[in-house]
Amino acid sequence: MERNKERNKITNTELSNEVPEKVGSKVFSYMIYFFCGLGGLLFGYDTGVISGALLFIKRDLGLDPTLEGFVVSSVMFGAILGSVATSPLSDKFGRKKLIIILGLIFTVSSIGTAWPPNVSVMIVFRILLGIAVGGASGLIPMYLAELAPAAKRGIITAYNGIMNATGMFLAYVVNYLLAPSGNWHVMLGIAVIPSGLLLLGMLFMPESPKWLTQNHKPNKARKVLLMTYDSVEEVDKEMFVMESLAKKNEKGKFSPLFTKWARPIVVTGILVAVFQQLTGANTIFYYAPSVLSDAGLGDSAAIAGTIGVGIVNLVMTIVGSYFIDRWGRKKLLLLGSTGMATALVILGLSELIPGIPPMVILVTMCFFMVSYSATWGMVAWVVLAEIFPLRVRGIAMGVCTFCLWTSCAIIALVFPIAANAFGPAIIFLFFAVLCVLSYFFVRTKLPETKGKTLEEIELDLRFEKNFNKQQMVK
Known part of the structure; x- marks a missing residue:
């Protein structure tokens, strides 16, 4: 018996020496938060920039009041569609994959709205942009919350709101600076830069540990938590509760x-x-x-x-x-x-x-x-x-x-x-x-x-x- 205990102790020591666990660097965590925050920045920028650009769009595209209303409201109606479609898909395919797709939609629609051949095409791309805005508005805070330790989750999730406000402020500044030239193409097109960074950056980001645990991938979930948490003890506690809840029979349906x-x-x-x-x-x-x-x-x-x-x-x-x-x-x-x-x-x-x-x-x-x-x-x-x-x-x-x-x-x-x-x-x-x-x-x-x-x-x-x-x- 004593010999078995000693053997187990040696084996456990060897295993722990083989695969020592330690928390990741803060730099990587900051990179995750930065790239996710670009979604919030795009949300704010695309919401705010139209107020100034519209003055010049009306003149160049000859908008009547009805078309003007369609141009402004099309993003909101697209956002309704995006909010409905994105979140259930994120339960099925993962948060990361959906954010990458939203980054692609942001990039394509930013180009389409900035240089459209006519107003009909612009409205179509504004609806597409709204799908990305509506999807990002809910998905990115959720992704950040699922990565963040409990003690810091408020400020980390709120970071999305900070980037949203930053995007809106940048939109006002860009509108003010470009107003003398009336170049609404550039006003709208600048969004391509953060949308491209979001798309590329998310390719290297981890999947949500909550989603991984829910989909029977606890080892991968643990690795992600070790990247963002401050101690192995916190990771152990989080993994225990996540795995316990993942055993429930609910399957992500509406019921x-x-x-x-x-x-x-x-x-x-x-x-x-x-x-x-x-x-x-x-x-x-x-x-x-x-x-x-x-x-x-x-x-x-x-x-x-x-x-x-x-x-x-x-x-x-x-x-x-x-x-x-x-x-x-x-x-x-x-x-x-x-x-x-x-x-x-x-x-x-x-x-x-x-x-x-x-x-x-x-x-x-x-x-x-x-x-x-x-x-x-x-x-x-x-x-x-x-x-x-x-x-x-x-x-x-x-x-x-x-x-x-x-x-x-x-x-x-x-x-x-x-x-x-x-x-x-x-x-x-x-x-x-x-x-x-x-x-x-x-x-x-x-x-x-x-x-x-x-x-x-x-x-x-x-x-x-x-x-x-x-x-x-x-």
């Missing part, structure tokens, strides 16, 4: 979304996605120049003011990412709802009360962006990437991003009509009421996920630990 324990969190995710759009942020992004110009600031100053809004958006997204793992998701979202509601009330009253200086409106818009960018603009994507069970994570994320982009498209379509019928003041006050509703939703329904592994979150939700009243009101 598990409607089980008794999963249904509340799926509904919560949908409401998080929809409330992110119902805060009124897109009205600020898309219509800030018009509002500022109508207030008497002047066209040139209004465009410069838009760049200011973009700077605030970027800086506060970075600030929010710093606090997300310190303060938690709920606290940031509650602060954001309060700040946005306050700003929208001031904007609404400024439209009703004559004589308010334009700079007051600009400062209020910046305050709104401070409240949105550090909270809902970035935190919502982190929450959506965290809260869903492994087996249905891709499908659930697809459902939520579908609801998000549908809400976005409806608001973009209805806002100009409603503003013309009721006036901007009523619209701003209406969004303020929705921000108040979002506050009570977060306070009473949203579980806190700070500092927990994705598997711990799933186990808590299965046993309803995060849905008791005491947890909700913390």
Whole structure:
């Protein structure tokens, strides 16, 4: 017996000397985050660049109001399609493969929209671009969340939001610099550079360890975790829980979304996605120049003011990412709802009360962006990437991003009509009421996920630990 124990000890020592395990270098982790972040940058750039380019596209392609509406909204409708198609496919074929395909679509559609022979071709490529935007908006935060250690998952997933804000800011700057020449081809075509880097870089990135475990490849999953985690002990803990959950019988179909324990969190995710759009942020992004110009600031100053809004958006997204793992998701979202509601009330009253200086409106818009960018603009994507069970994570994320982009498209379509019928003041006050509703939703329904592994979150939700009243009101 003693001899056998000694033999086993020697054998185990030999094996451990043969294949010593150690965590990977931080440089490789940073490379993963950088290349994934390019998807977020493209999301922001392609969303923001059309606002400036459209002025010159209308002139060169002779767009009437109907065609102008198709050019702008085609990306949103493509995003709806992309959000529906991409996430279920990522459950079947893997996150990495789908991101590579999205990088290819980004590259092709960027060229097609920048140098189209006619407006019909441009709209087709804008829809294709929207498929990539909608797919990347949900898939990349999910991929980052599945690679990140629990203690750092908030800031790593929020990095996608930082790159999104960076892309939007770059779009405003490019529009401003190229406005004198009116070269909308270059405005749109610059997106080829980050899309090409995303496509090439992802070829060398690892697959999601969660997906690998789910598809019976635990050894490969372990190797990936060793690349991104800080210690072997953390990897051991993560692998144990992942393999335990992978033994469940769910097969990534829609039916598990409607089980008794999963249904509340799926509904919560949908409401998080929809409330992110119902805060009124897109009205600020898309219509800030018009509002500022109508207030008497002047066209040139209004465009410069838009760049200011973009700077605030970027800086506060970075600030929010710093606090997300310190303060938690709920606290940031509650602060954001309060700040946005306050700003929208001031904007609404400024439209009703004559004589308010334009700079007051600009400062209020910046305050709104401070409240949105550090909270809902970035935190919502982190929450959506965290809260869903492994087996249905891709499908659930697809459902939520579908609801998000549908809400976005409806608001973009209805806002100009409603503003013309009721006036901007009523619209701003209406969004303020929705921000108040979002506050009570977060306070009473949203579980806190700070500092927990994705598997711990799933186990808590299965046993309803995060849905008791005491947890909700913390």
